[in-house]
Amino acid sequence: MSASPAHIAENRRVLVVDDNTAIHDDFRKILCPSRRSDAALDEFESMLFGQSELRPAHAAFELEFATQGEQGVEMVRQARTAGRPYAVAFIDVRMPPGMDGIDTTARIWRLDPDIQIVICTAYSDHTWEQILKKLGRSDRLVVLKKPFDNIEVLQLADSLTQRRHSANVTQQHLEMLQQIIAQRAPATQFAQAALDTQARLRAGMADELRTALHSGQISLHYQPLVEVATRRAVGLEALVRWKHPTQGFIAPSLFIPLAEESDLILELGEFVLRTGCEQIKAWEQAGVPVVPLAVNISALQLQHGGFAEFVRRVLRETGLQPQQLSLELTESALMKNMHEHVAELQTLRADGVGIEIDDFGTGYSSLSYLKQLPIDTVKIDRSFIQNIDSNPVDAAIVSAILAMAQTMRLRVVAEGVETREQLQVLGGYGCTYAQGYYFSKPLPAETCRKLLFELAARPAFTETLRMQLVAGPHGAPRLVAVGEGKS
Ligand code: C2E
Numbered sequence: 001m002s003a004s005p006a007h008i009a010e011n012r013r014v015l016v017v018d019d020n021t022a023i024h025d026d027f028r029k030i031l032c033p034s035r036r037s038d039a040a041l042d043e044f045e046s047m048l049f050g051q052s053e054l055r056p057a058h059a060a061f062e063l064e065f066a067t068q069g070e071q072g073v074e075m076v077r078q079a080r081t082a083g084r085p086y087a088v089a090f091i092d093v094r095m096p097p098g099m100d101g102i103d104t105t106a107r108i109w110r111l112d113p114d115i116q117i118v119i120c121t122a123y124s125d126h127t128w129e130q131i132l133k134k135l136g137r138s139d140r141l142v143v144l145k146k147p148f149d150n151i152e153v154l155q156l157a158d159s160l161t162q163r164r165h166s167a168n169v170t171q172q173h174l175e176m177l178q179q180i181i182a183q184r185a186p187a188t189q190f191a192q193a194a195l196d197t198q199a200r201l202r203a204g205m206a207d208e209l210r211t212a213l214h215s216g217q218i219s220l221h222y223q224p225l226v227e228v229a230t231r232r233a234v235g236l237e238a239l240v241r242w243k244h245p246t247q248g249f250i251a252p253s254l255f256i257p258l259a260e261e262s263d264l265i266l267e268l269g270e271f272v273l274r275t276g277c278e279q280i281k282a283w284e285q286a287g288v289p290v291v292p293l294a295v296n297i298s299a300l301q302l303q304h305g306g307f308a309e310f311v312r313r314v315l316r317e318t319g320l321q322p323q324q325l326s327l328e329l330t331e332s333a334l335m336k337n338m339h340e341h342v343a344e345l346q347t348l349r350a351d352g353v354g355i356e357i358d359d360f361g362t363g364y365s366s367l368s369y370l371k372q373l374p375i376d377t378v379k380i381d382r383s384f385i386q387n388i389d390s391n392p393v394d395a396a397i398v399s400a401i402l403a404m405a406q407t408m409r410l411r412v413v414a415e416g417v418e419t420r421e422q423l424q425v426l427g428g429y430g431c432t433y434a435q436g437y438y439f440s441k442p443l444p445a446e447t448c449r450k451l452l453f454e455l456a457a458r459p460a461f462t463e464t465l466r467m468q469l470v471a472g473p474h475g476a477p478r479l480v481a482v483g484e485g486k487s
């Protein structure tokens with residue numbers, strides 16, 4: 001399937017509800033770049049984004065203000081009606097004489113359930129437990145203590161607008177899936193059209209995925225991870241593939257979110273981990289020069305409970321050494337219930353399993369939380385690598401991440417390296433590992449096995465490591481080595 005969701009513009013609209021207008025000014029200074037003068041913030045920005053004139057245009061926020069909860073609720077209603085909802089609302093907890101911040105939040109969520117809320121409080125009169133009791137547990141709620149740390153405000157505004165954006169993108173993926181299914185639904189199904197179409201279509205696709213799992217439509221491809229200096233393959237990443245009997249390959253970015261809506265992700269996750277471990281073990285036993293395997297883990301697998309025991313069980317049952325496995329988790333997966341995860345991940349790490357942060361830079365990206373996590377590796381998201389040789393902002397971000405990782409003794413992998421130029425820039429910044437189409441696309445198991453042999457047989461990896469798949473005489477894929485200078 002080649003369709004991809006249409007681009008959704010990122011919503012940077014922020015509402016501040018606070019009875020103190022001096023606080024409004026503070027938000028203006030922090031979130032409106034033209035008025036900012038804060039030294040600490042400038043320092044943070046120059047670390048992440050380079051010089052201020054290089055700040056990416058997307059950092060600008062559109063700020064609006066209310067001084068009372070009722071006014072804030074009304075503004076949210078109007079914004080939604082006008083099709084311009086807010087991404088984030090910062091809400092003061094005390095706004096005499098009117099409604100407090102907690103009631104304001106509850107009413108806002110009734111109007112717009114997707115809005116991200118930051119409750120701002122200077123007092124200890126509402127504990128986290130009390131807030132949760134009133135509002136329920138939510139991934140759209142953060143509490144921020146006054147007086148503010150400017151950097152925290154900026155980070156929250158930035159990461160929460162992105163979170164709402166991601167939710168929109170997921171919704172669009174789903175709509176796309178539904179369209180696909182609707183297009184090929186047999187005529188007999190039209191009788192059921194009066195039913196809740198959305199739920200039925202989702203369930204339909206989920207059923208297909210469940211069937212797929214048991215009928216050999218799901219498999220793994222493997223993409224090498226390369227040491228930049230030596231061009232040696234030092235690892236493989238397992239990437240799940242769904243080959244639908246009529247639709248062809250369906251991208252994981254479409255079906256993983258669907259699997260995550262039910263327990264199916266647990267079954268799929270177990271299939272991927274088990275298949276990957278079995279594959280490496282089988283290769284090892286057959287004398288293939290294996291390298292360690294990285295497996296992507298969904299946030300829901302981690303949250304399910306007993307995660308460390310699950311991984312240990314699969315390792316035991318497949319006979320793979322823990323040192324040959326690492327787990328890739330996204331920042332958002334790690335941030336949810338961080339403290340509970342830390343213990344589970346520490347257990348695995350003590351066994352020798354590697355822990356990696358995937359797509360780094362797209363989530364919270366905070367130094368302080370990185371320090372608390374038991375991780376070995378940071379994988380810089382492809383979006384920063386894409387234009388690294390032409391965009392000084394991206395280059396500055398990557399070099400800041402590398403500098404930060406070096407001081408924390410973390411391994412860094414650049415994801416999605418496609419050109420020699422990108423690789424040169426990365427090498428110049430001291431990036432040690434890279435992964436991407438420049439070296440190899442994700443390969444079916446059998447092709448990957450051949451690649452591992454090819455690589456082990458080469459005395460001078462630097463000459464000819466790049467492998468390209470070309471169609472062989474009968475259409476079967478064949479590996480060819482590509483000389484570096486000929487790109
Ligand atoms: P990811 O873990 O960040 O994987 C990297 C993605 O980038 C893969 O896409 C890979 O094919 C693609 N890629 C690698 N090099 C390049 C390059 O040079 N250029 C470009 N344009 N793309 C490159 P894929 O396989 O479509 O997977 C997408 C995402 O789906 C993965 O991102 C991961 O988050 C998720 N995913 C894949 N397999 C699994 C799985 O088994 N379990 C879970 N939970 N998630 C998975």
Ligand code: MG
Binds near residue numbers: 237358
């Ligand atoms: Mg990954």
Ligand code: MG
Binds near residue numbers: 358359379381382415
């Ligand atoms: Mg990634």
